[in-house]
Amino acid sequence: xxxxxxxxxxxxxxxxxxxxxxxxxxxxxxxxxxxxxxxxxxxxxxxxxxxxxxxxxxxxxxxxxxxxxxxxxxxxxxxxxxxxxxxxxxxxxxxxx
Amino acid sequence: xxxxxxxxxxxxxxxxxxxxxxxxxxxxxxxxxxxxxxxxxxxxxxxxxxxxxxxxxxxxxxxxxxxxxxxxxxxxxxxxxxxxxxxxxxxxxxxxxxxxxxxxxxxxxxxxxxxxxxxxxxxxxxxxxxxxxxxxxxxxxxxxxxxxxxxxxxxxxxxxxxxxxxxxxxxxxxxxxxxxxxxxxxxxxxxxxxxxxxxxxxxxxxxxxxxxxxxxxxxxxxxxxxxxxxxxxxxxxxxxxxxxxxxxxxxxxxxxxxxxxxxxxxxxxxxxxxxxxxxxxxxxxxxxxxxxxxxxxxxxxxxxxxxxxxxxxxxxxxxxxxxxxxxxxxxxxxxxxxxxxxxxxxxxxxxxxxxxxxxxxxxxxxxxxxxxxxxxxxxxxxxxxxxxxxxxxxxxxxxxxxxxxxxxxxxxxxxxxxxxxxxxxxxxxxxxxxxxxxxxxxxxxxxxxxxxxxxxxxx
Numbered sequence: 001x002x003x004x005x006x007x008x009x010x011x012x013x014x015x016x017x018x019x020x021x022x023x024x025x026x027x028x029x030x031x032x033x034x035x036x037x038x039x040x041x042x043x044x045x046x047x048x049x050x051x052x053x054x055x056x057x058x059x060x061x062x063x064x065x066x067x068x069x070x071x072x073x074x075x076x077x078x079x080x081x082x083x084x085x086x087x088x089x090x091x092x093x094x095x096x097x
Numbered sequence: 098x099x100x101x102x103x104x105x106x107x108x109x110x111x112x113x114x115x116x117x118x119x120x121x122x123x124x125x126x127x128x129x130x131x132x133x134x135x136x137x138x139x140x141x142x143x144x145x146x147x148x149x150x151x152x153x154x155x156x157x158x159x160x161x162x163x164x165x166x167x168x169x170x171x172x173x174x175x176x177x178x179x180x181x182x183x184x185x186x187x188x189x190x191x192x193x194x195x196x197x198x199x200x201x202x203x204x205x206x207x208x209x210x211x212x213x214x215x216x217x218x219x220x221x222x223x224x225x226x227x228x229x230x231x232x233x234x235x236x237x238x239x240x241x242x243x244x245x246x247x248x249x250x251x252x253x254x255x256x257x258x259x260x261x262x263x264x265x266x267x268x269x270x271x272x273x274x275x276x277x278x279x280x281x282x283x284x285x286x287x288x289x290x291x292x293x294x295x296x297x298x299x300x301x302x303x304x305x306x307x308x309x310x311x312x313x314x315x316x317x318x319x320x321x322x323x324x325x326x327x328x329x330x331x332x333x334x335x336x337x338x339x340x341x342x343x344x345x346x347x348x349x350x351x352x353x354x355x356x357x358x359x360x361x362x363x364x365x366x367x368x369x370x371x372x373x374x375x376x377x378x379x380x381x382x383x384x385x386x387x388x389x390x391x392x393x394x395x396x397x398x399x400x401x402x403x404x405x406x407x408x409x410x411x412x413x414x415x416x417x418x419x420x421x422x423x424x425x426x427x428x429x430x431x432x433x434x435x436x437x438x439x440x441x442x443x444x445x446x447x448x449x450x451x452x453x454x455x456x457x458x459x460x461x462x463x464x465x466x467x468x469x470x471x472x473x474x475x476x477x478x479x480x481x482x483x484x485x486x487x488x489x490x491x492x493x494x495x496x497x498x499x500x501x502x503x504x505x506x507x508x509x510x511x512x513x514x515x516x517x518x519x520x521x522x523x524x525x526x527x528x529x530x531x532x533x534x535x536x537x538x539x540x541x542x543x544x545x546x547x548x549x550x551x552x553x554x555x556x
Binding site: 020021022023045047048050051052054055058059060062 | 163164165168169197198272273274275276277
């Protein structure tokens with residue numbers, strides 16, 4: 001899978017989860033969407049997003065600074081970087097399923 | 098003046114069915130669900146009892162409880178919500194969305210949230226969530242260390258490598274920590290989750306009285322309405338006991354309280370409350386029941402279905418032993434007679450007793466003697482645990498639901514597997530019409546809790 005296709009797939013999955021947690025129509029969620037300002041996420045939502053994204057990508061995000069992320073795009077980049085790290089480790093990829 | 102309290106709705110999630118209709122049909126058919134304990138547990142301990150009653154997952158999505166909420170809530174909270182939704186629908190009380198993001202509702206039909214309460218019982222609360230959280234914390238790094246060791250050993254020591262890998266695999270733990278673990282673990286998790294889910298702002302109370310929790314919770318819900326504190330209470334009990342190691346089950350097994358199967362006998366015959374061949378109780382994975390209790394005039398005013406009336410409640414304590422029932426049953430007898438006095442019902446007016454009936458040798462003996470002493474051999478007696486097994490803190494609520502259904506339908510279920518009764522009581526042996534005016538549902542528990550509820554058919 002090309003890097004662009006992988007990024008697109010991860011974004012689609014992140015967008016679906018964010019939409020599900022925040023009850024926001026997916027078409028309103030972009031890479032630039034800011035969790036607090038644009039999507040009105042509060043601290044409880046942040047925790048909900050964390051567990052839902054961990055479930056979706058089957059990996060721990062808590063230790064990776066996920067609670068500090070400001071935008072959807074930053075979340076996508078974090079997951080892609082973790083997937084890259086996992087691939088470099090030779091273990092199963094986190095994203096792509 | 099004490100206000101009258103009607104039961105206007107019921108909701109049930111159990112190993113015998115999800116929903117009152119399926120549950121009652123299965124009860125009247127004398128069904129039970131018994132299975133061998135998971136084979137994976139046998140790697141961790143030696144079990145004297147190897148039978149339990151597993152609980153199938155309800156269709157949570159059909160209840161509007163999606164995967165996000167399932168990650169945020171202990172199973173007891175989800176069971177409470179599912180049972181409450183059923184009960185409210187049966188009572189003709191709708192829900193309208195209050196907060197779409199949080200998936201919360203407000204009750205319709207003129208229900209004042211300030212005059213509404215939640216009263217739920219649970220024996221061990223969020224213990225399954227607590228164990229999951231503990232196992233993640235305790236085992237994640239040791240498992241990583243073991244995997245690292247396996248890598249370093251390479252192929253030099255193939256047997257040791259295999260043993261290490263097997264040990265690592267057996268240390269089952271959730272892959273990730275759950276940031277909602279504190280809220281999922283606390284004993285009041287189900288009560289609070291239900292109050293939030295339905296925007297109920299009256300008193301929310303969690304009753305921890307071990308196996309009497311559900312009965313106590315309904316009793317206090319009844320008292321709250323009778324005293325004028327509330328007009329409507331969602332009352333009941335929930336329990337969910339599961340872990341990957343069978344540790345909770347094993348705790349009861351070590352106490353020698355659980356049913357023993359007989360080699361060659363079908364497992365469904367092992368659970369035998371009030372039978373001479375009884376050997377212990379059938380451990381249930383869980384369940385829940387919620388009753389809508391409503392002030393009578395309010396219920397009548399809105400044309401609500403009146404399934405039965407709660408007319409009495411009492412509770413006493415053995416002050417004897419944490420795990421053993423006082424053998425003379427003096428405080429059990431007092432709980433029953435006090436509940437009858439509270440109801441203004443004479444023993445000869447009680448036509449049906451839903452017994453605690455666990456199937457343990459000592460408890461059934463004591464309970465049967467107390468029933469014989471107070472009621473003689475006349476009223477119908479059955480044990481819902483002969484069908485469901487023991488759901489601990491949910492059992493009193495499930496049995497109260499059976500008592501209400503028995504009054505509503507003027508019949509009740511058999512005492513399953515009862516072949517040689519231990520006492521000359523009117524145990525239910527076949528399903529047939531009965532005239533049931535007043536009925537008693539009673540529970541006794543570890544810790545010496547004794548509680549009894551009295552219901553009447555007429556509203």
